[in-house]
Amino acid sequence: MTKSEFEQVILQQKDKLYRFAFSILKNSDDAQDAVQEVVLKLWKNKHLLDRAKNLESYCLNAVKNHCFDVLRKQKQQQNYEQNVWVNATTEPEIEQLDLVEKLKQELYRLPDQQRLAVSLRDIEGFDYSEISEILEQSVETIRVNVSRGRKKLVELFKEELKDAYQ
Known part of the structure; x- marks a missing residue:
């Protein structure tokens, strides 16, 4: 996959990837960071993209996995803050x-x-x-x-x- 093909495919997916990341992470900055990280990983492994049956699903799956990793890390570091936020919403x-x-x-x-x-x-x-x-x-x-x-x-x-x- 060439650089221009990669850019074209990712630009088409960018908004959808962001919305999906946001639906998981519930934070705009975290969602943007997640999409950026996934795009970098996809670029590094662009040779694998040609083998993907459905590129859209492949990208969404990569975002999902990355977001769940982020959530696991956040849960370990910020469990108290998350509980305070949920309990504060009356x-x-x-x-x-x-x-x-x-x-x-x-x-x-x-x-x-x-x-x-x-x-x-x-x-x-x-x-x-x-x-x-x-x-x-x-x-x-x-x-x-x-x-x-x-x-x-x-x-x-x-x-x-x-x-x-x-």
Whole structure:
């Protein structure tokens, strides 16, 4: 793969890679750093990219793996800070957020596998087989995680949804 081919492929993927990294890391700077690190790794191993069946899935999988590594390191170093942030978010503060912000907040509180599956399916628009390839899980597992994640979000938003449709 030549430099110009690499640049063209990565430039097409850059925004999607960033959104995916952000959905995992929940921090813009960390997501940008993650994408930059992955792009550097991909460049160093560009000879492997020609063998990838689906380059988009390969890149997303590389971002996912890197982000989980970052999260593991952050958890070891900042476990206390993360707990303080989660505990500091009280119900009155959440009620003041508009519906979209509340949805984002609640989406980020879903278990990782549900959050990733729902984000990839409902926000990024991937089909179940693509998500299965990206997350390296069976299609049935992805369907279960999407279903459970959606059910939790619907349960949290029952009142807002009821008011919206009346």
